[in-house]
Amino acid sequence: MADPWRYSTQGISVALRVTPRGGRDDIDGIETLANGRSVVKVRVRAIADGGEANRAVTELVAKALGVTKASVRILSGTTSRLKQVAVDGDPAKLGAMLRELTALKKD
Structure with a gap:
């Protein structure tokens, strides 16, 4: 399975599947979509209204x-x-941290 993130000179780009009103703010691991694409599953407590969920997602990713x-x-x-x-940030360091965060929560 390919990693759901790509490296660049400035940092990384990550594909996410977000669940708003998910009960807690957490990273739930990696999921493969029906089209074969890998994404990092993220859930946030915020509702998807007025950018609340987007703000919660960016805060969660930054903290993690x-x-x-x-x-x-x-x-x-x-x-x-x-x-x-x-x-x-440092692409190698960010990629390693994401791999560690998502490896703990395999499906």
Whole structure:
């Protein structure tokens, strides 16, 4: 299974599937979609209204990866459950942290 993130010179780009009103803010591991694409499953307590869930997602990713909130931005999917987010920082370190976070929660 391919990692749901790509490396760049500025950091990494991560494919997410977000569940708003998920009961807690957490990263639930990696899922393979019906089209074969891998995504990181994320759930947030916030509702998908007025950007609340997007804000919660960026805060959760920043906290999980130990970067500032300003280092995380949504590239695409602001109104969709499937999102692409960019995280600025050391790509190798960020990738290793994501691998560790998602390995603990395999399906």
